[in-house]
Amino acid sequence: MRPRPVAVALALALAVSAPALAACGNGSDSPGAATTAASADPGEPQVGGSVTFGVAVETTGLDPTISSAVGASGATELASLYDVVLRYNPESKKYENGTAQDLTSNDDYTEWTLKLRPGIKFSDGTPYDADAVRLSIERHRAPQSRSLARDYVQTIDTMTVVDPLTLKFSLVEAWSSFPYLLTTQAGFITSPTAVAKLGEKLNTEPVGAGAGPFILESYTPKNSIVLKRNPDYWDGQVYLDSLKFVNFQGGTLTYEAFRSGQIQAGFLREATASFDAGEAKEPGYVATLGSGDILAINSAEGRPGHDRRVRQALAAAIDPKVLSDRVYDGKAIPNSSPFPAEFPWGPDVPGTTFDLAKARSLVEEAKADGWDGRLDLVASSAPLATKWAVTVQALLKQAGIEVDVREVDQSALTTAIFVKHDFDVAQSAFGIPSSDGAYIQLQENIGHADNRFGFHDEAFSAALAEVRTADTDAKRTAAYKKVALAWNESVPAVATASINSRIVWVPNLHGVKPTSQVALLFGKAWLSR
Template sequence: MKSNDHRAGGRPPARRVRLAGRAGLAALAAAVLVTGCASGGGGDTGSDGGTSNGTSDGAGTFTPGLVNMPKDEGDVVRGGTLTYGVQALAPVLTPGKQGASRGGTGGDAAAAVYDVLMKYDPDSGEFTPQLAESLTSDDDVTWTLKLREGVKFSDGTPLDAQAVVASFERYTAQNGADAGLWNQTVESASATDPRTVTITLKAPWHRFPSMLALGYGMVVAPTAGSDDDFKPIGAGPFIEQEFRPGEARILKANPDYWGGPPPLDTIRMVALNGPQENFDSLKSGGLDLAYIRGLAPAIQDVVDAGYPGYISVLNSGSAEIINNREGRPGADVRVRKAIAMALDPEQIDQRAQNGEGMPTSDIFAETSRWHPDVPGVAFDPDQARKLLGEAKADGYDGTLDYMFLNEPKDHAIALAVQALLQNVGFTVNMHGATSAADIITGVYVQHDFDLAHAGLGFYESIPDLGLQGTLQSDSPSNTAGYSDEQMDALIAKFRSTASEDDARQVMAEIQEHWNETVPSAPIGALPSIRAWLKNVHGVEPSATGIMLLGDAWKSGS
């Protein structure tokens, strides 16, 4: 029997880890903000004399893992407030109506309030129980979720199997970020006794526990209500105390948390103006914990300055999304191939980040445990001209309407993309959006674009989610409108794999079919770091960049 049992006892302690190996507009906004996570390094010495498992070669290649960790963090100190600079403050703490499945855009706050049934262990690449006591299966089809005894929500009501099933149903009804994959894979979920939920899948899925580390694993109390009467009631280490839209979300410690009162009194989450401001505020002491996303030079500065932190890499986090829909140039596979072959990720990275990023056309970067021995689409401007010429001979005028966010880095990327495409014969009309909301409306809602700079976003901890969401023909989050029966079958085949070797073999088939059909054009992996001051301890990385803060504490220096 395969088992995800946790060792006996109370709350599992925070561990130092190293990596081995959408519903409404709010959810769409989270997706845009998140997209545009790996085998691990060895234990290098950090600049403060501590351990460093995540690494950087100083030229933009980042290996996921913890960096600059002290060898001895000392005894836990209770009290105080931790100020966390996130990417965006979710407007509500309803998991199914915000980015509960992504760290930095609501997932951290939701996990703090609701906890998660399972958590990701980057050291092993496996999922282990957190709020759950165990999750087991004999056949990867029927999964038995056993709950901890005596757990209560913050309002004193019991967290039992019926509450878990009701929370699953609430999340599905709200079309939460992972609901498409859940609906495709889960046959039923039922309470078979007060502490047991039996989940039956439609087909074997070895990595199913990953779903319970995200939105489905954040159990909302039946007493939470709905719509305008909703109150964020969970069983996590913190309770929402105050929310000031656009300013801050304040969480206070839950004294009745099942694992004991958390060390911190409060957590204050704020959203500043991008990664550089987060870094500057960390350096000045205005932030205790900062999310610095996608800006490779700033990430390198964080590492070089000796700040402890956790590096993650979002595969295909930087990409040119091609609209495949009928009536668009990208409906012609020759045009899609011409776009991909015209783009040189290294030239684009040199233009945008002085060559310090992670340029690649591979779906999964070389740092990923899912990376196959098949490269992505190769830079080939001559072949791009040939394919574009064939399309023009059949009546295409060569014009592309290109949408991007008009901020410094993305603007630099867009100019490089335009130059490369025009070099092979395209005419590129630039449409710079002044806000993320414009990108959401034009790209994700109205699909009014030919080409758009954003991201695809394949997470290391749950690759199945990105594949299904981005590529599945009937997925509502398939922004490119790509539809291919063979790719659908390959995604299902990947999901059926149990071993990493088998998964990489199927991923090789997926990359080969991607190269033939070109759904979109990745141009780079997107590194991020959650960095904290040296007096902050106990921050625990989990899936999709969510940081678990129930064991976090601050020392006096």
């Protein structure tokens, strides 16, 4: 076996320049991933103080196999409770050890060996060992699992406990970016003792279940999650007394709460709020994600989107710039490519093109074969989302498509898309980052055989398979070019904008570390006074 240390060799395909640590400008010119902070030296960390964080979307719980566990919803909360096996550093483009001491692969990336740091315990006293990691990941792999990680943990064939601190992963297929998995839901390791003891209560009362820097004080769904310092944290002093998560129903209200001092940090996903915070040069972190706004298409058999011509017509009928101007006052980043402009393996393939004549022609062809020309569009009832849906409705009407808009709350929208698959088209997002997470997002949403959108295309699947095994920048760029070309031809969704997912925090908050999925690590965060 040829060792590939996490912090060095695993970054061989991530060799892109790190973004500058400088004050960011407006929403349209921010780097792909950057931390922005006051330039003055804050001095030594100080103990004490509390941070209230405004999340973008309330999490569905605190069990990693149930929680949505992405940066906008759940991942920061869960990382605070459970810690991470690995951290992805978006500035250096490298993996850093969390509870891991080392991670190495064999030559063809089909086997990975994880060594854990010694002496770690969950807050219930259970050893944080190789078997605990194995059992935790098995929960995501279980047939009845509701985990968003379930699809990509299926790449693991077997997990073998070599010794108390060593776990070997044998994969079904080669995966050069396997470390990314351990930065996500699958890397939030749960105490097997707590899992057995708590049962379903793990999702709402995970007392003793984690090894993170904070432990649960209270969880009131639809209200707040309050965490307090873990006095026995394996990585030493936790500086904050407490960490509280609240939801203000949208980026505009979250930013208003931040500006008024109600919260000390907040997630701003909506284009206008993110843009305004960038203009104000607020300290924080910003990551530009491709496919930040999409018209999701249900391509399952029996749906209009099963016909490739209908999908192509949708792409040709929608002008991303019109959406930006009408919905976001020109503050969005119009982009019909699935990838952000800053994508490190940029395929240099333009996205789909607005072409109303082509859209009308394709619609007429599909109608001639029996389609009634109608679509059901499911969208959030939030004001900006309503504006987006009405604009899409008008654009598609120009192409001869009649759209019935069905407005629902955010929870019902999630259920309609991801659980019941009850839609023809829907307002959604893939959030494709400039990291190994791009493969995860594409595979999870539209790549695997049983994907949530019912999409299947041989050329697209073959291109994604090349991404999975690519181990150099050149190979990844070539593979992503094939992905982009297949996307334009098969149209699994209509990308309309990249988006700056921005997290703002007060100038006297220091030591916050971003990781994958636009999540934050607060284990060494502190407030200067």
